Each structure stands twice: as structure tokens, then as C-alpha cells.
Amino acid sequence: MTTPNPIVSGLSARCPRCGQGALFKNGLTVRERCGNCGLSYGFADSGDGPAVFVIMILGALTLGGALFLEFRYEPPVWVHVVVWGVFIPIVAFALLRLLKGVLINLQYAHKAEEGRLETKKSDGQK
Numbered sequence: 001m002t003t004p005n006p007i008v009s010g011l012s013a014r015c016p017r018c019g020q021g022a023l024f025k026n027g028l029t030v031r032e033r034c035g036n037c038g039l040s041y042g043f044a045d046s047g048d049g050p051a052v053f054v055i056m057i058l059g060a061l062t063l064g065g066a067l068f069l070e071f072r073y074e075p076p077v078w079v080h081v082v083v084w085g086v087f088i089p090i091v092a093f094a095l096l097r098l099l100k101g102v103l104i105n106l107q108y109a110h111k112a113e114e115g116r117l118e119t120k121k122s123d124g125q126k
């Protein structure tokens with residue numbers, strides 16, 4: 001079994017080992033294990049990583065879009081409320097899913113995990 005490209009399997013929210021099984025249930029919740037190859041997703045901890053990227057990307061898109069909309073069309077305020085009130089949650093969800101999938105797949109591909117103190121075996125070797 002060849003390991004899939006972590007970017008491709010991450011963007012498609014698939015298992016980092018087999019590239020087939022689903023990574024999420026109910027949108028953004030990581031499943032317990034892969035339904036295809038049985039890989040436990042216990043290692044998966046993307047933390048705040050995806051949120052940081054989403055904040056940066058979505059903030060730039062929203063600010064740029066709001067400025068463009070305002071200065072190009074000068075709409076009433078309620079148009080901004082409706083447009084950005086719909087745009088922001090949808091794009092935030094989509095970006096979070098994509099980036100969380102990619103970061104978990106990259107975490108698996110690079111074997112990234114928390115640092116641990118090495119426990120020395122007491123077998124007399126130095």
C-alpha cells in the first residue's frame with residue numbers, strides 16, 4: 001500500500017494512511033479510526049493550527065470584499081450584514097475542513113507529535 005500525498009488526501013478529508021476512509025464525521029469532528037484500513041486517529045491533534053490559517057485567510061478575504069463592495073457599489077448597510085453574514089460562516093467551515101484535513105495528514109506523514117522525555121532503559125548501556 002502506498003501512502004497517499006498528504007495534501008491531496010487532506011484536501012479530500014481522507015485517511016492519511018490509505019487515502020480512502022473518511023477522516024471526519026459531522027463535518028469537522030475527527031473519527032476514532034479509519035473505516036477502510038483501521039488506522040486509529042488518536043494521534044490526530046491539529047490544535048489551533050487550522051484556525052490560525054482560517055482567521056488570516058478569511059479575514060483578508062472578508063476585509064477586501066467588504067471594502068470592494070462598499071467603495072464600488074455603496075450599498076446600504078443591511079447588504080453588508082446579509083452578504084458577510086452568509087459568506088463568513090460558509091467559507092470558515094469550508095476552510096476549516098480543508099486545512100484541518102491537510103494538517104492532520106501532514107502530521108501523520110511527518111510523524112509529528114508532542115515532545116517527550118526519552119526514558120532510559122536500565123540495561124547498563126550508556
Ligand SMILES: [Zn+2]
Nearest residue numbers: 015018034037
Ligand atoms: Zn485508512
